[in-house]
Amino acid sequence: MSQLSIRARLIFLSTLLLAILAVSSALLTRELARDSQSLAEEATLVSVVRSANSASKHFGDFKYWVIDSAVTQLARSQQAAAAAKTALDSDLKAISAVDPGLVAAIGTEVDTMAEQAGQAGAAYSSDDSAGGNALLEQAKSHVLNIDGEIDRIVDRVEQQAVARRDASTRQAELAVKLSIVGGFGALVLALGFTALTVRSITYPLRRMEQSMASITRGELDFPLPPAGVREIGAMTRTLGMLRDSLIERDRLERERQRAEAEIREARDAAEAALHDLKAAQANLIQAEKMASLGQLTAGIAHEIKNPLNFVNNFAGLSVELLHELRETASPALAALDEDKRAEADEVIETLTGNLERIAEHGKRADNIVKSMLTHSRGGSGARQSVDVNALVEESLNLAYHGARAQDQNFNVTLERAYDKDIPPIELVPQDMTRVFLNLIGNGFYAANKRRRETNNGAFEPVLAVATRDLGEAVEVRVRDNGVGIPAEIRDKLFQPFFTTKPTGEGTGLGLSISYDIVTHEHGGAIKVASEVGAFTEFTVRLPRRFVAGRTPAEASGGS
Amino acid sequence: MTVSILIIDDEPDVAELFRQRFRREARQGDYVLHFAFSAAEALERLAGDIEPELIVILSDINMPGMDGLALLREIRARRPDLPVMMVTAYGDDERRRRAAEYGAADFVTKPIDFDFLKERLRELHAPSA
Numbered sequence: 001m002s003q004l005s006i007r008a009r010l011i012f013l014s015t016l017l018l019a020i021l022a023v024s025s026a027l028l029t030r031e032l033a034r035d036s037q038s039l040a041e042e043a044t045l046v047s048v049v050r051s052a053n054s055a056s057k058h059f060g061d062f063k064y065w066v067i068d069s070a071v072t073q074l075a076r077s078q079q080a081a082a083a084a085k086t087a088l089d090s091d092l093k094a095i096s097a098v099d100p101g102l103v104a105a106i107g108t109e110v111d112t113m114a115e116q117a118g119q120a121g122a123a124y125s126s127d128d129s130a131g132g133n134a135l136l137e138q139a140k141s142h143v144l145n146i147d148g149e150i151d152r153i154v155d156r157v158e159q160q161a162v163a164r165r166d167a168s169t170r171q172a173e174l175a176v177k178l179s180i181v182g183g184f185g186a187l188v189l190a191l192g193f194t195a196l197t198v199r200s201i202t203y204p205l206r207r208m209e210q211s212m213a214s215i216t217r218g219e220l221d222f223p224l225p226p227a228g229v230r231e232i233g234a235m236t237r238t239l240g241m242l243r244d245s246l247i248e249r250d251r252l253e254r255e256r257q258r259a260e261a262e263i264r265e266a267r268d269a270a271e272a273a274l275h276d277l278k279a280a281q282a283n284l285i286q287a288e289k290m291a292s293l294g295q296l297t298a299g300i301a302h303e304i305k306n307p308l309n310f311v312n313n314f315a316g317l318s319v320e321l322l323h324e325l326r327e328t329a330s331p332a333l334a335a336l337d338e339d340k341r342a343e344a345d346e347v348i349e350t351l352t353g354n355l356e357r358i359a360e361h362g363k364r365a366d367n368i369v370k371s372m373l374t375h376s377r378g379g380s381g382a383r384q385s386v387d388v389n390a391l392v393e394e395s396l397n398l399a400y401h402g403a404r405a406q407d408q409n410f411n412v413t414l415e416r417a418y419d420k421d422i423p424p425i426e427l428v429p430q431d432m433t434r435v436f437l438n439l440i441g442n443g444f445y446a447a448n449k450r451r452r453e454t455n456n457g458a459f460e461p462v463l464a465v466a467t468r469d470l471g472e473a474v475e476v477r478v479r480d481n482g483v484g485i486p487a488e489i490r491d492k493l494f495q496p497f498f499t500t501k502p503t504g505e506g507t508g509l510g511l512s513i514s515y516d517i518v519t520h521e522h523g524g525a526i527k528v529a530s531e532v533g534a535f536t537e538f539t540v541r542l543p544r545r546f547v548a549g550r551t552p553a554e555a556s557g558g559s
Numbered sequence: 560m561t562v563s564i565l566i567i568d569d570e571p572d573v574a575e576l577f578r579q580r581f582r583r584e585a586r587q588g589d590y591v592l593h594f595a596f597s598a599a600e601a602l603e604r605l606a607g608d609i610e611p612e613l614i615v616i617l618s619d620i621n622m623p624g625m626d627g628l629a630l631l632r633e634i635r636a637r638r639p640d641l642p643v644m645m646v647t648a649y650g651d652d653e654r655r656r657r658a659a660e661y662g663a664a665d666f667v668t669k670p671i672d673f674d675f676l677k678e679r680l681r682e683l684h685a686p687s688a
Contacts, residue, residue: 302621305648309670310572317579366670373650382652 031175055091070121113142395436415464446482598625
């Protein structure tokens with residue numbers, strides 16, 4: 001059944017419906033036939049009853065006319081008796097089928113009665129009235145019998161008719177019931193089979209439709225509907241192949257996408273690496289430039305030192321020589337007149353002042369050169385007992401003047417909060433100066449950057465330095481109100497070559513070297529706190545007593 | 560007693576500077592200043608007699624030809640008794656270290672602080688009253 005085709009199902013259904021129709025029709029036809037037969041029988045019985053009643057009446061006429069003719073001997077009575085007899089015979093014939101024996105007996109008795117009446121009539125004619133009377137009496141006794149028998153027949157026929165009528169009525173009721181039940185049953189059966197057949201076709205079709213909808217939605221992991229009907233089975237197999245090819249296509253698509261993603265990832269990684277390499281290369285080039293610039297600075301500084309040596313020394317000497325000249329020439333000067341002597345004294349004074357100024361500015365130049373040398377080449381690398389406040393102040397001034405020299409528009413408010421009670425501390429001054437220069441320089445940069453980004457000139461860059469004696473350690477804070485450092489790059493700050501400055505402005509080495517100097521060389525700690533758009537604060541903590549970590553690093557290029 | 564000082568520097572003005580700075584001492588007869596303008600000349604001078612007694616050599620480091628440190632080793636080899644003070648514009652660690660290693664008596668950076676230098680000289684040789 002389950003493998004039958006839709007056509008077979010429909011043919012089967014039609015056949016079944018026709019069969020149901022035929023059976024119910026046959027059933028009704030049979031019932032109707034039965035009804036019509038009983039109706040015919042009933043009609044026959046009705047005519048029999050009528051004949052019986054007619055026989056009773058005709059017998060009444062007959063016995064009247066027979067007795068009358070016997071008494072009167074009238075021809076008219078005899079004729080009427082004969083006519084009644086004929087009608088009676090006809091009636092008896094009609095009902096003879098009901099009880100032929102009884103009808104025959106009645107006929108015989110009627111004949112006997114007619115004969116006796118005739119005899120009585122003959123007796124009367126012969127004036128034998130006694131014999132006539134006796135015969136007539138005999139005939140009358142027959143009359144009673146016949147009346148009774150006819151009545152019996154009438155009763156019987158009536159009874160039969162009633163029975164037949166009742167049976168017919170029952171049969172008709174039965175037929176109605178049967179036809180109702182049969183029709184209803186046929187309807188139910190027909191509906192049931194139709195529903196079953198339709199369902200057997202539509203159910204797999206609906207399953208198929210759902211599967212197709214799944215595919216349309218892109219859901220491929222549905223179970224294939226069972227291959228029920230043959231045509232649908234073929235469709236299911238085709239659908240299965242479609243699904244399998246879609247699954248395969250999806251798998252290939254996913255593989256392709258994965259491969260693409262991998263390629264993209266690899267490309268991105270390569271690009272990022274290239275970018276990093278380029279940045280590192282740029283930084284290295286910058287570092288190299290800075291290193292060679294540092295060397296150049298050192299070379300220039302030394303070359304300037306030599307002529308400065310002469311300027312300073314000869315200036316100083318000249319002051320001494322002028323003193324000697326004045327002493328040596330004092331008698332001669334005294335001999336001069338007032339005006340001339342005053343003039344000579346004034347010239348000598350002015351000369352002395354000029355020379356002192358030359359010596360003073362020479363010393364200033366010498367200090368600048370010394371600073372340049374200190375910070376381009378590094379110093380002795382030796383630990384010295386140093387006043388931290390003085391070191392920070394020196395760094396602050398150097399950084400400030402350096403920044404001013406680089407950028408005419410640069411300005412910043414410096415705030416100092418030195419703890420005056422800090423005792424001298426052992427450190428490598430050149431290296432620590434470098435650290436402070438770095439931190440202060442970065443602070444200047446950040447504060448100035450914010451000033452440039454804040455277009456309305458209302459922003460005032462501030463850089464604050466503070467020192468504090470912590471007993472076992474000394475703390476130096478460098479705080480700026482600049483752009484701040486985003487949290488995500490804070491942990492990269494101390495990595496070598498990490499810089500946020502444009503290429504050429506920073507080497508990315510400053511904080512890395514500072515970190516090295518503070519933590520490794522001095523056993524201290526350097527920390528950063530920042531809020532974007534608000535401030536950045538570096539805290540350097542230097543232990544008073546240094547626990548030897550490693551030998552101070554050979555100072556490399558400036559940063 | 561008058562003693563001699565040999566000053567070696569490739570810059571001629573150094574000689575003039577020293578002469579002026581030491582003119583009083585020279586006048587008083589404490590020191591006689593001798594000058595050489597290269598390491599080679601200095602060694603030549605040392606090979607001959609320097610009168611009066613040479614008590615100290617002051618040498619520059621950066622010089623064309625043989626430099627001050629090489630000269631220092633040379634002098635130390637020939638005259639271990641003779642103190643040599645290095646005078647240089649380059650006050651870096653490396654030069655200091657090497658100068659000390661080669662036996663320099665002192666390391667003076669330019670510009671020369673003559674008061675300091677004279678003090679050091681007095682320590683080396685007490686001048687005659």
